[in-house]
Amino acid sequence: MAGFLSLRFLRDAIRSTQLKSAPRALARSGTMAPASMSRRRYNSSIHAPPDTSHSIEARKALRTHGLVPPVVESYELQAQRCMKQLNAKASNIEKYNYLSHLRNSNVHLFYRLVLDNFTTLTPLIYTPVVGEACLKWSEIYRQPEGMYLSYSDRGNLKEILQNWPKPNVELTVVTDGSRILGLGDLGINGMGIPVGKLALYTGCAGIRPEVSLPLTLDLGTNNEGLLNDPLYMGTRMKRVSEEEEGKFLDELMVALNEVWPGIVVQFEDFKNPFPALEKYQHKYSCFNDDIQGTGAVVLAGIISALKSSGLKAKDQRAVFMGAGSAGTGVAKQIVEYYMKEGLSEDEARKAFWFVDTKGMITNDRGDKLAEHKKYFARDDNNGLQLKSLPEIVDYVKPTILMGLSTIRGIFDEPLLNKMAKLNKNPIIFPLSNPSSNAECTFEEAVKYTDGRALFASGSPFQDYVYKGKVMKPSQGNNMYVFPGIGLAAILSKAKHISQEMIYASATALSSTLLPEEFASGMLYPSLDRIREVSVIVARDVIRTAQREKLDREPVLRDMNDAQLEAWIKERMYDPRKEDGYLELMRERNEELKREVEIASFEVREKLSAKL
Ligand SMILES: NC(=O)C1=CN([C@@H]2O[C@H](COP(=O)(O)OP(=O)(O)OC[C@H]3O[C@@H](n4cnc5c(N)ncnc54)[C@H](O)[C@@H]3O)[C@@H](O)[C@H]2O)C=CC1
Numbered sequence: 001m002a003g004f005l006s007l008r009f010l011r012d013a014i015r016s017t018q019l020k021s022a023p024r025a026l027a028r029s030g031t032m033a034p035a036s037m038s039r040r041r042y043n044s045s046i047h048a049p050p051d052t053s054h055s056i057e058a059r060k061a062l063r064t065h066g067l068v069p070p071v072v073e074s075y076e077l078q079a080q081r082c083m084k085q086l087n088a089k090a091s092n093i094e095k096y097n098y099l100s101h102l103r104n105s106n107v108h109l110f111y112r113l114v115l116d117n118f119t120t121l122t123p124l125i126y127t128p129v130v131g132e133a134c135l136k137w138s139e140i141y142r143q144p145e146g147m148y149l150s151y152s153d154r155g156n157l158k159e160i161l162q163n164w165p166k167p168n169v170e171l172t173v174v175t176d177g178s179r180i181l182g183l184g185d186l187g188i189n190g191m192g193i194p195v196g197k198l199a200l201y202t203g204c205a206g207i208r209p210e211v212s213l214p215l216t217l218d219l220g221t222n223n224e225g226l227l228n229d230p231l232y233m234g235t236r237m238k239r240v241s242e243e244e245e246g247k248f249l250d251e252l253m254v255a256l257n258e259v260w261p262g263i264v265v266q267f268e269d270f271k272n273p274f275p276a277l278e279k280y281q282h283k284y285s286c287f288n289d290d291i292q293g294t295g296a297v298v299l300a301g302i303i304s305a306l307k308s309s310g311l312k313a314k315d316q317r318a319v320f321m322g323a324g325s326a327g328t329g330v331a332k333q334i335v336e337y338y339m340k341e342g343l344s345e346d347e348a349r350k351a352f353w354f355v356d357t358k359g360m361i362t363n364d365r366g367d368k369l370a371e372h373k374k375y376f377a378r379d380d381n382n383g384l385q386l387k388s389l390p391e392i393v394d395y396v397k398p399t400i401l402m403g404l405s406t407i408r409g410i411f412d413e414p415l416l417n418k419m420a421k422l423n424k425n426p427i428i429f430p431l432s433n434p435s436s437n438a439e440c441t442f443e444e445a446v447k448y449t450d451g452r453a454l455f456a457s458g459s460p461f462q463d464y465v466y467k468g469k470v471m472k473p474s475q476g477n478n479m480y481v482f483p484g485i486g487l488a489a490i491l492s493k494a495k496h497i498s499q500e501m502i503y504a505s506a507t508a509l510s511s512t513l514l515p516e517e518f519a520s521g522m523l524y525p526s527l528d529r530i531r532e533v534s535v536i537v538a539r540d541v542i543r544t545a546q547r548e549k550l551d552r553e554p555v556l557r558d559m560n561d562a563q564l565e566a567w568i569k570e571r572m573y574d575p576r577k578e579d580g581y582l583e584l585m586r587e588r589n590e591e592l593k594r595e596v597e598i599a600s601f602e603v604r605e606k607l608s609a610k611l
């Protein structure tokens with residue numbers, strides 16, 4: 001019996017790497033000719049395509065000799081050509097397509113380019129251009145990227161996940177496409193978001209590209225435009241009910257953890273992300289980026305802004321335009337900070353006034369409030385029900401104006417003037433994405449507050465020269481923390497991702513702002529230093545996981561901070577050190593190992609049949 005169990009275990013272990021062994025098994029059963037080494041190379045899960053940077057020796061070994069022009073090029077030359085081709089593209093969407101193609105055809109060159117041109121390329125692979133790509137996803141579709149799981153696949157999710165061609169997945173970003181940035185329900189067109197977020201995981205935190213899985217759930221869409229679009233590539237049906245989605249997600253979480261035990265799951269851009277977070281956060285290694293990641297990143301910006309304005313937590317009054325997952329997630333995180341600064345929970349909670357489509361959120365407004373809005377609903381309004389943002393600002397006299405509403409331009413000139421009259425340094429955070437949904441632009445915030453606003457936006461803006469001075473915008477985007485949180489969860493093998501771990505990511509991020517950056521008005525560190533930032537975020541998140549006994553990697557426990565940082569850095573994927581030739585050799589080794597495993601499994605199976 002014990003022998004039988006271990007054989008089954010071995011067979012399952014081999015199946016978990018089944019893709020590589022599948023061609024051989026099929027070949028053995030006679031349904032498929034054995035793939036030649038050269039054929040297999042092109043189907044390789046690891047990218048070792050013909051590359052102009054390969055030496056002649058490598059080309060010979062890879063049998064790509066003759067498949068690329070003869071000159072062996074330096075990376076600098078390759079990069080020069082790429083940037084020239086990129087700059088020749090007439091529109092942002094063409095640039096997006098070009099970069100997607102590059103990522104799929106030469107992954108290391110793509111990431112090297114991203115790391116060397118981070119601030120120029122991020123807006124093209126992430127917000128704002130990814131928003132346009134999602135709007136047009138079914139139109140611009142060229143190649144498979146990520147996995148699509150449809151409602152009709154329920155019952156078979158585990159089996160389908162096993163079709164993913166890379167054997168070891170450590171991280172997935174999953175969306176149901178129901179609230180893509182501020183662009184609404186885009187159905188499966190939302191795939192651009194998991195793809196973009198995971199590209200940032202690799203760029204910002206050095207997660208190896210082959211261990212990440214972009215995942216989009218095809219659970220229908222209520223977007224009539226898409227339902228009527230012949231090119232739309234998702235199932236043409238209305239969105240399933242919340243209950244049906246809940247059951248689907250239950251199956252998905254089990255399946256993901258069976259196929260890739262301990263996988264880190266990032267939930268992204270769900271219209272109603274609260275039930276999943278509540279249900280899974282203490283059960284699996286997962287977090288919600290829009291609620292928790294955004295909360296952490298905005299808290300870090302608020303810590304910097306308060307330091308800059310010289311005001312205390314107890315003096316803050318915040319008006320939040322938009323009371324969705326991001327708005328309430330951000331405010332909850334700030335409440336925690338205010339409490340650590342000495343306020344009672346009630347004092348902290350009362351420092352927030354929320355506004356949604358029906359106006360100021362109060363307990364006695366007369367409508368049934370969604371569960372997540374109740375905590376911040378005002379009960380001190382003496383029956384007063386205010387509808388418009390300007391009258392709410394007059395009533396509250398806020399120090400902070402936060403935009404997570406998706407409404408472009410709602411922070412208009414008169415409102416910004418008002419904030420500037422009320423405060424020496426008004427804190428203005430138009431955080432909605434993409435740029436076309438921002439509550440105001442950087443230029444507007446500077447001009448209409450006479451250059452005194454402490455500003456952060458969700459999507460990037462250009463520097464702006466005001467009265468002869470170059471003003472620098474800050475980008476308050478969860479990209480500053482989610483890569484470090486995910487990296488920490490992977491490296492520490494965290495059982496769960498706790499609220500304390502998320503909070504640690506915020507304080508870690510705020511600690512990375514350099515004095516000179518702070519002096520120049522920046523609220524966040526320069527994105528050019530994002531890898532350094534991710535190391536510090538990951539370090540502090542790991543430390544918190546250890547304190548809470550949520551980590552399962554004992555090796556890290558005895559390290560001091562410097563050792564831990566060095567260890568994290570060492571594990572980060574660095575495209576500069578990658579080499580397709582070496583990878584292929586590694587891959588061949590792995591393949592040989594698997595062949596030996598299969599052979600020994602077969603021998604043992606025959607033996608056990610004889611016994
Ligand atoms: N900067 C960042 O890192 C992040 C930015 N966001 C952005 O925040 C925005 C909102 O995201 P979620 O909260 O997840 O969406 P959501 O759909 O959950 O919430 C949107 C909120 O805005 C309110 N709203 C919409 N139209 C309004 C109107 N005309 N007047 C008043 N209120 C209105 C809704 O009532 C709702 O409370 C999106 O644009 C998203 O891209 C989200 C996460 C991270």
Ligand SMILES: CC(=O)C(=O)O
Binds near residue numbers: 180477
């Ligand atoms: C940045 C982000 O996660 C969002 O806009 O939804």
Ligand SMILES: [Mg+2]
Binds near residue numbers: 289290
């Ligand atoms: Mg999001």
